[in-house]
Amino acid sequence: MNRFNKLATLICLVAISVTTLPAQDAPELETNGFLKGALQSQPWSDADQWPFTGITTGLKAELFWSDWLLRMTLEGSGDFSDVLDSTTDSRWDSPAPLTATYALGNYSKGVADLKELFLEYLAGDLLVRAGKQLYTWGLADGNNPTDTLNPRWVGTRFTTTLDEQKIAVPGVLAEYSLPDNLGKLEAVFLPLAVPNVLPSVAFDQVVFAGLAGNNFGAPAVSGQRIVLVNADMPSFSASNLEGGFRGLIYLENLTFSLSYLTQLDKYFDLLLTKTLVPGTLGVTAPMTITTQTPVFNRVHQFGGDFATSFAGVELRGEGAFVLTQDGSGKDLYTKNPSLKAVFQLSRSWLDGMVSTSLSWAPTYVVAHQFWDSYSAAEQTSAFQMAQRNGQAYGFESSLGFRVGLTLLGETLKPDALVLVNSAARDYLGTLGATYNLADGWNLKFGASLYGTLIPDSQARELSIFGNSVTDKKDGAYLELRWDY
Numbered sequence: 010m011n012r013f014n015k016l017a018t019l020i021c022l023v024a025i026s027v028t029t030l031p032a033q034d035a036p037e038l039e040t041n042g043f044l045k046g047a048l049q050s051q052p053w054s055d056a057d058q059w060p061f062t063g064i065t066t067g068l069k070a071e072l073f074w075s076d077w078l079l080r081m082t083l084e085g086s087g088d089f090s091d092v093l094d095s096t097t098d099s100r101w102d103s104p105a106p107l108t109a110t111y112a113l114g115n116y117s118k119g120v121a122d123l124k125e126l127f128l129e130y131l132a133g134d135l136l137v138r139a140g141k142q143l144y145t146w147g148l149a150d151g152n153n154p155t156d157t158l159n160p161r162w163v164g165t166r167f168t169t170t171l172d173e174q175k176i177a178v179p180g181v182l183a184e185y186s187l188p189d190n191l192g193k194l195e196a197v198f199l200p201l202a203v204p205n206v207l208p209s210v211a212f213d214q215v216v217f218a219g220l221a222g223n224n225f226g227a228p229a230v231s232g233q234r235i236v237l238v239n240a241d242m243p244s245f246s247a248s249n250l251e252g253g254f255r256g257l258i259y260l261e262n263l264t265f266s267l268s269y270l271t272q273l274d275k276y277f278d279l280l281l282t283k284t285l286v287p288g289t290l291g292v293t294a295p296m297t298i299t300t301q302t303p304v305f306n307r308v309h310q311f312g313g314d315f316a317t318s319f320a321g322v323e324l325r326g327e328g329a330f331v332l333t334q335d336g337s338g339k340d341l342y343t344k345n346p347s348l349k350a351v352f353q354l355s356r357s358w359l360d361g362m363v364s365t366s367l368s369w370a371p372t373y374v375v376a377h378q379f380w381d382s383y384s385a386a387e388q389t390s391a392f393q394m395a396q397r398n399g400q401a402y403g404f405e406s407s408l409g410f411r412v413g414l415t416l417l418g419e420t421l422k423p424d425a426l427v428l429v430n431s432a433a434r435d436y437l438g439t440l441g442a443t444y445n446l447a448d449g450w451n452l453k454f455g456a457s458l459y460g461t462l463i464p465d466s467q468a469r470e471l472s473i474f475g476n477s478v479t480d481k482k483d484g485a486y487l488e489l490r491w492d493y
Contacts, residue, residue: 042068043492047169051484057116059090061486067124076132082125082177088118104206104242105160105176107141116208124177134186141177144197146255146268147327148314152370154329154349155268155312158197158253160205160275169453169488178203180251192258192266199251202243202273204305210397211239219294229288232296240277240303249273253310265315272310274333276398277303279342306334306343323355338376341383341391344398346375361415368409377403380471392467401471402432420445428474434462435475449492456485 049061065086072079091097097113104110107126111119127140147153151171159175180199187193212235219232243249253270280302288295314327328350335343351370357363377400380391395401408431413424423442430436441455459482461475470476 036072036074038070038072040068040070041493042066043490045488045490047486047488049484049486051482053481053483055481056478060116060484061088062090063088069125076130078129078131080125080127080129081123084120084122084124086120088116090118091116092118105203106179106201108176110206122176134188136182136184136186138182138184139180141179142182143172143175143177144180144182146266146312148264148266148316149325149327149351150353150355150366152327152351152368154327154351155270155310155314157270157272157275157310157329158199158251160203163205163207169455169486176203176206190259192256195255195257197253197270199272201245202249202251202305204240204243204273204277205275207240207276209239210237210303212237219288219296221288221291221294223291229290229295231285232294234296234298235301236298237279237301238303240305243273243305255312262319263315263317266313268310268312270310270312272308273305274308274344275305276344278306278334278344278398279394280304281342301342308333321356323353325351325353325355327351336375338374338378341387341394344400345377347400348373348375364413364415366409366411368407368411370407370409372405372407374400374403379403392470395471396476405433406431430473433472433475435472436460436462437474451490451492453488453490454485455488458483 044064044066046064047061049059051058051060054060063086065084067082067084069080069082091113099111099113099118102110102112105122107123109121110117123141125140125142127138127142129136129138144158145156146158147156158180159178161174161176163174178199179201180197183196185194214235216233216235220227220230222229251270251272253268253272255266255268257266258264282300282302284298284300286296286298309332310329311332312327312329314325316323316325318324328348330346330348332346333344334340335345338345349370349372351368353366353368355364355366358365378391380395380401381388383391407428409426409428411424411426413422415422421442421444423440425441426437426439428437436459438458438460439455440457441453443451443453445451459474459479461469461472461480463469463472463475465477473479
């Protein structure tokens with residue numbers, strides 16, 4: 010029985026459970042949703058100057074019945090830019106359970122997602138929730154190193170909030186509330202491992218064509234060809250099960266938690282295989298084909314966080330140590346263990362009219378080796394891995410500053426954010442404003458500026474915001490949203 014049959018069985022069990030709900034109370038149905046149209050432009054992008062021109066909609070229905078809750082959330086989006094381009098290959102795909110995407114080339118043009126479908130039961134201090142759902146771990150504001158239970162859309166769908174980037178996954182959550190509101194204990198079990206949804210990474214490149222040799226003693230020299238295939242969804246098996254637990258404690262002026270999670274890495278590592286294809290003397294050169302296959306290795310995540318306040322200032326901190334399969338850091342194609350953290354200071358001013366936030370996010374990679382410390386034969390691969398695995402530097406420090414305003418009686422809300430990375434020496438600046446047109450109607454404008462402090466060089470390509478691709482993603486968007 011494949012993973013989709015298993016998932017269908019889970020849905021049937023949820024449906025059967027609904028028919029057996031207790032009948033002592035009348036059910037209550039609540040619905041809400043949203044519809045938004047958006048236009049995004051990146052004038053200097055070489056690949057996609059109009060990454061999104063379309064609509065996104067969502068509908069949530071909740072059925073309350075005694076101590077039971079049944080929730081279903083539907084989401085869909087359609088991108089109408091380039092849909093008339095008949096020269097681009099189109100395809101349908103299912104990157105996550107009960108999720109369908111329509112793509113032109115490497116770009117997603119449509120998403121249909123049964124985002125949530127779960128049944129929840131509350132019995133005193135015990136809550137149990139089963140089905141496709143979203144999880145929320147971590148006490149930091151926005152950047153949450155421990156919040157990795159749900160995969161995310163990464164560069165494949167236009168979104169304006171971090172919550173919209175999450176992909177719900179099937180699982181079971183059990184939550185026990187401690188006496189006297191002391192906190193709660195949580196346990197999660199995920200039967201299906203779902204990775205992040207990424208743009209296509211496949212390529213097939215002949216690095217060196219080789220020399221065929223001849224009958225006069227000239228030796229044949231093998232050519233070099235590199236093939237990177239697209240990642241396959243992890244299979245449904247006992248070895249791919251995921252789960253973890255979390256303890257959250259509430260004290261008078263301090264909230265903190267500790268957590269442990271075992272899961273498949275949401276970003277892929279690589280598995281290499283080499284094949285020698287013999288050539289024909291004097292005609293074709295032999296060819297060594299190196300095939301890079303994405304794999305999702307198991308990682309163990311140990312997390313902790315806290316939140317407190319003093320003198321009108323809110324302090325939050327969160328960190329996670331991720332233990333990978335390459336504990337010594339010697340495997341070039343597997344990520345090293347790493348420690349990621351974030352610390353945030355926030356404060357409101359002028360009776361809430363102004364809010365500011367200062368953040369520091371350090372990342373430490375265990376047993377890190379810079380790409381040029383590898384052998385000459387491995388340096389090209391090491392550089393390529395450093396570009397995409399988030400571990401280009403042994404220690405990276407990101408500083409962020411955000412300021413938001415609430416004006417005209419909460420009608421106008423402008424905000425600005427600046428992020429700067431110390432090792433990569435790059436930056437991201439965003440500017441936005443939301444204007445409440447009427448009850449449920451909001452108009453939002455946003456602009457982003459990517460940049461680097463490094464001149465055009467090879468080192469620049471190791472940055473996040475300032476490499477030759479992201480540095481051209483400066484742009485703006487306009488969004489009209491209706492919540493009902």
